[in-house]
Amino acid sequence: MLLTILGCSGSLPGPHGPASGYLVEADGCRLAIELGSGVLAALQSRHDAFSLDALLFSHLHPDHCADFTTLAVIRRYHTHPPHDTRKHRLPVHGPAETADRFARAYAETADELVTTDLSDVFEFHTLADEAVTRIGPFEITSVRVDHPTESYGFRIATKTATLAYTGDTGPCEALRGLARDVDVLLSEATWTHSDDRPAGKHLSGVQAGQVAAEAGVGRLLLTHIAPWTDRDAVLAEARSRFNGPVDVVNQGDTYAVDETEVRVIGGHGN
Known part of the structure; x- marks a missing residue:
């Protein structure tokens, strides 16, 4: 399994790179x-x-999905696509309102809000708590996590590797099961730790490290x-709670993940 960091800036794109985006590859299959x-x-x-x-899509906040409408432009209007995008629609898995929300974001006028339908080039699927989806070599379990909007974490497994991704979440019991014994935990850590942080939004470095330690992950x-x-x-906080290897990811980093190491x-590393 290869994990590439396409973007990792929290809440908005930062001065040195895009907002959230990751690419997972195995056996020739590419999952964004x-x-x-x-x-x-x-x-x-x-x-x-x-x-x-x-x-x-773990959830539909703009820092996680804003570029979807531009992907729709490519799939609808590219003059030399490698295949017929209307015969080979791209599967999109997200929360319940995904198809409607993206259609509304794409609509060019108020009149089009009720007529825009992107299912001509996309095949929409609704996530559910503890549901299992199989895509190529990947077995993906979606788990509802603690965030102000419908939000999921993902546990992604192949025959030789396991990866858990928290999505955006505050501390919750679901994270321990999501991350249990995975080779890699890709965890949000939006801010440093403070007792006055609002509940049910994000993790601190302390909380991400604690989840990793309790779940027995290989690398954080x-x-x-x-x-x-x-x-x-944030890195120091996580290391204060988790004794295993910890990295702060950078855009362009690529990790090779398997059950042994x-x-x-590629990229910066830490």
Whole structure:
């Protein structure tokens, strides 16, 4: 399994890279998770935008899905697509309102709000708590997490590797099961720890490290750190709770994940 960080800035694109976006690959299958602001450009710098086999959204806040409408433009109006996008629709998995919300974002006028339908080039699927979806070599379990809107974490498994992604969430019991014994936990850590942080929104470095320790993960990757948050402080917090390897991810980092080791094979690393 290969994990590539297309974007990792929390809550909005930062001065050095896009908002949330990740690419997971195995056996020739490409799965994109999130498509936040700037992520489509990062994807195209590596792969043809038509090369995706499926797209997952943990939730529908703009920093996780804003570039979807531009992907719709590519799939509808590219003059030389490699295949017929209306015969080969891209599977999109997201919360209950995904198809409607994206259609409304794409609509050009108020009159089109009720007539726009993107199912000509996309095949929409609704996520559910503890539901299992199979896409190519991937077995994906979606788990409802604690965020102000309908939001999911994902546990992604192949025959040789397991990856858990928290999505956006506050501390919750669901995270322990989601991350139990995975090779890699890709965890949001939006801010440093403080007792007066609002509940049910995000994790601190302390909380991400604690989840990793309690779940017995192999390696912790910290992402979704807000541009105004001290990355080194978040990293130190996580290391104070988790004794295993911990990285703060950077755009362009690629990790090779299997059941025996996790290697940085491209990008900055930590």
